Amino acid sequence: MNTNHISCDVAVVGAGPAGLAAAAAAKKQGAGRVLVIERDPSPGGILLQCIHPGFGLSYFKEELTGPEYAHRFARAAKEAGVEFLTDATVLEIGDKRLRVLGPACGLLEIEAGAIVLAMGCRERTRGNIRTPGTRPAGVYTAGAGQRLVNRQNLMIGKKIVILGSGDIGMIMARRLTLQGAKVEAVVELLPYLAGLTRNRVQCLDDFNIPLLLSHTVTEIRGHQRVEAVKIAQVDGKRQPVPGTERVIECDTLLLSVGLIPENELTRAAGIAIDPVTSGPSVNQYMQTSLPSVFACGNVVHVNDLVDNVSRESEQAGRSAALFAAGKLPKATEIACKPGSGIRYVVPQRIALSGEDAELTLYFRVTAPGGASELSAAQSGKVLTSRKVRRVSPGEMEHLNLKNSALAEGNLTVSIAAEEGK
Amino acid sequence: MEKTIICTVCPQGCRIKVAGEGKNITSVTGFSCPRGETYARQEFVCPMRILTGSVRTENAAEVLLPVRSADRVPRDLIPECMKLLRSVKVTPPVKVRDVVVKNILGTRVDIVASAELN
Numbered sequence: 387m388n389t390n391h392i393s394c395d396v397a398v399v400g401a402g403p404a405g406l407a408a409a410a411a412a413k414k415q416g417a418g419r420v421l422v423i424e425r426d427p428s429p430g431g432i433l434l435q436c437i438h439p440g441f442g443l444s445y446f447k448e449e450l451t452g453p454e455y456a457h458r459f460a461r462a463a464k465e466a467g468v469e470f471l472t473d474a475t476v477l478e479i480g481d482k483r484l485r486v487l488g489p490a491c492g493l494l495e496i497e498a499g500a501i502v503l504a505m506g507c508r509e510r511t512r513g514n515i516r517t518p519g520t521r522p523a524g525v526y527t528a529g530a531g532q533r534l535v536n537r538q539n540l541m542i543g544k545k546i547v548i549l550g551s552g553d554i555g556m557i558m559a560r561r562l563t564l565q566g567a568k569v570e571a572v573v574e575l576l577p578y579l580a581g582l583t584r585n586r587v588q589c590l591d592d593f594n595i596p597l598l599l600s601h602t603v604t605e606i607r608g609h610q611r612v613e614a615v616k617i618a619q620v621d622g623k624r625q626p627v628p629g630t631e632r633v634i635e636c637d638t639l640l641l642s643v644g645l646i647p648e649n650e651l652t653r654a655a656g657i658a659i660d661p662v663t664s665g666p667s668v669n670q671y672m673q674t675s676l677p678s679v680f681a682c683g684n685v686v687h688v689n690d691l692v693d694n695v696s697r698e699s700e701q702a703g704r705s706a707a708l709f710a711a712g713k714l715p716k717a718t719e720i721a722c723k724p725g726s727g728i729r730y731v732v733p734q735r736i737a738l739s740g741e742d743a744e745l746t747l748y749f750r751v752t753a754p755g756g757a758s759e760l761s762a763a764q765s766g767k768v769l770t771s772r773k774v775r776r777v778s779p780g781e782m783e784h785l786n787l788k789n790s791a792l793a794e795g796n797l798t799v800s801i802a803a804e805e806g807k
Numbered sequence: 808m809e810k811t812i813i814c815t816v817c818p819q820g821c822r823i824k825v826a827g828e829g830k831n832i833t834s835v836t837g838f839s840c841p842r843g844e845t846y847a848r849q850e851f852v853c854p855m856r857i858l859t860g861s862v863r864t865e866n867a868a869e870v871l872l873p874v875r876s877a878d879r880v881p882r883d884l885i886p887e888c889m890k891l892l893r894s895v896k897v898t899p900p901v902k903v904r905d906v907v908v909k910n911i912l913g914t915r916v917d918i919v920a921s922a923e924l925n
Contacts, residue, residue: 437873437921439857451859453873453922457903536861539870564860564889584815588856591813592882775839781818 389493394419394469395710396703397484397498399476399651402431403692404683404699405504406459411703412502413466417710420468421496423486425475429463430456431506433692435533438557440584444693455692479503479651482678499710502702503652503666503674503681507645507688509554512606515643517549519606522613528554528642535561543638547615548572549603553581553690555642560589562640570634571596573603573617575624578754580642580780582690603639604631612637645688655679660734662724663687667734669719670745670789672702673709680706687732687748690782694748715739720792725763725800727752729779736797741789748784749799751777757804760785764797777801812850814843823847855879858888862895862907864924872897873921874907880914888912899924 395417398405401424413420422429433441436452443449446458464470474488479501486494509527526534526542532554534540544567548555551574559569572590577600579586590597598617604626605616619630647665658675660667665686666674672682682702683695708714717737724731731749747762754777761771762785770787777783785799808828814821823837825847832851838844849855858880861871880888888911897907901924908918 434922437861437875438859439875449857451873451875451921454875454903457922536873537869537871539861539863564885582818583813583820584818587813587815592854592856775819 389495390491391495391497392421393497394421395499396420396502396706397496397500398422398502398504398703399479399484400424400431400504400506400685401426401429401460401470401472402504402506402683403433403456403459403695404506404685404702405429405431405502406456406463407696407699408502408504408680408682408703408706409468410459410463410466411700412707413463413468413703415704415707417499417707420466420707421471421498422463422468423471423474423476423484423496425473427472429460429470429472432529435529435536436557437536438561441692444691445696452692459696476651479655479679481676499678500706501679502699502706503679503685504683504699504702505648505651505685507647507684510641510644510646512641514646515641517603517606519615520608522606522608522611524608524612524638525606526638526640528552528558528640531640532558532561535565541565541567542640543567543612543636545570545636546638546640547603547617547634547636548640548642550574550642550644551576551580551586551597551599552642552644553585555640556581556585556589558640558642559595560593563593563595567638569593569595570636571598571617573598573601575602575620576600578778578780580644582780583778602626606639607633612639615639645684647685647688649685652679652681652685660730662730663732665732668732669735669737670701670733671705671709671714671737672698672733673705673714673737678709680709687730690780694782698748715741718794720794720797722747722797722799724749725798727755727801728799731799736789736792738792738794739789743789744786745789746784746786747799748782750779750782751801752779754778755801755803758801759804760799760801762787762797762799764793765795769797773804810851812847814838814846816840816842816846825851827851854882856882856885858885858918859921860889860892862892862897865896865898867899867924869924872901872907872924874918875921876911876914877904877917877919880911880916884912884914888918892918897924 433452433456618626682699
């Protein structure tokens with residue numbers, strides 16, 4: 387097989403919301419040729435199957451559906467002069483090079499001034515959570531079910547149990563109900579909701595769908611097709627409590643049990659991965675440990691709102707364009723660490739560029755809580771803080787600070803409950 | 808009657824208590840912004856939602872076209888709107904925001920396309 391060679395200034399892997407925003411921003415920053423490589427036939431990514439509303443409230447100040455949000459960014463990228471290579475899969479990335487394969491382009495070697503990784507994430511499956519029982523048809527991940535119902539007009543079942551209270555699971559509970567199925571229950575292992583509160587109100591409460599917190603599926607029954615699931619309450623150690631088991635008859639089990647950033651390409655390139663986020667460790671430019679490679683969106687950390695993905699990806703696109711032009715500042719880096727009550731922080735590193743521009747720290751708390759103060763401190767000195775009325779691990783928090791305020795030494799983000807509240 | 812409404816205007820999720828009968832509201836407590844109060848009052852009297860769904864296509868690469876209500880519609884009318892959408896078929900070309908069903912069920916709200924169809 388012959389290998390074709392092309393070159394570009396910025397190559398973007400993936401045409402979902404992250405890739406589209408990064409590509410348009412790279413072009414606007416002055417990059418010459420910007421090429422987006424996408425394995426699907428058209429741009430938009432997972433947004434194309436997210437036909438529900440709730441997108442764009444923060445970015446566009448209006449409530450859009452997923453396809454509408456994708457359409458705006460795809461149009462903006464095309465108008466900015468971004469080129470698309472669809473139906474093509476990236477096999478390998480390295481320092482300023484990519485290997486791509488597709489039915490139309492054949493085997494392609496791309497030389498790029500900078501690369502932006504925007505592959506998004508994958509769903510955790512039954513295998514990841516090790517649910518016991520038989521292996522019948524009728525067990526779907528929520529996103530796979532969403533694609534079948536919303537894009538392919540295929541109904542996945544009539545009596546449904548959903549495991550996991552993540553956003554996609556709750557949104558599918560509403561969709562399946564509106565399409566005529568009966569959702570028996572949404573079962574959540576944790577003692578609190580995994581997704582956004584507004585989805586609980588509009589997807590479960592609106593349709594009287596029971597939410598069973600601190601419960602899990604302990605067995606799947608059925609031979610050809612799912613016939614029932616056994617559920618049980620769990621204790622503080624997430625172990626089933628004997629005597630609380632009950633059987634729910636159903637033909638379908640939908641799993642909404644988390645997402646994992648899709649980083650096979652990143653790992654193979656030897657780029658450093660944060661073990662908590664499962665995504666590449668990045669600095670405020672969204673630059674990975676391989677300086678010519680940038681990353682953004684769900685490939686870095688799983689976001690709850692696409693609006694945040696778009697903003698973060700624009701930063702990655704601008705930085706990649708500057709890097710390709712040899713203009714991205716290089717500076718000593720400090721580590722940005724999760725402190726008390728914080729699970730992870732993105733960016734994991736900050737280059738001390740001394741710039742006056744604000745940078746945003748995104749992070750998640752480890753447990754739900756009431757009135758609290760979020761703060762970022764260096765050697766005991768608080769550089770920025772913000773009070774919040776309540777926190778939840780399902781809702782990403784942020785703090786802003788100026789790079790010029792930073793000195794050398796670790797920056798630590800932490801949360802403290804407000805006394806007497 | 809008293810109802811506790813979880814506000815969905817922003818991620819704070821205030822628990823707002825509304826008391827009254829039908830359209831007569833006697834007290835609203837627990838909100839922390841004017842938008843929250845407006846939301847809770849509307850939610851007590853008649854919850855409004857954006858409807859989203861899909862309609863079948865003919866002579867198009869995609870078998871479904873995603874659609875939405877251009878504005879909020881009464882929540883309790885949504886199941887009936889969905890039934891109506893099941894009988895609708897569209898043919899290309901369709902542009903984003905093209906009207907698919909005008910004034911659905913007399914709500915004065917149109918059902919419009921969420922995506923292009925070529």
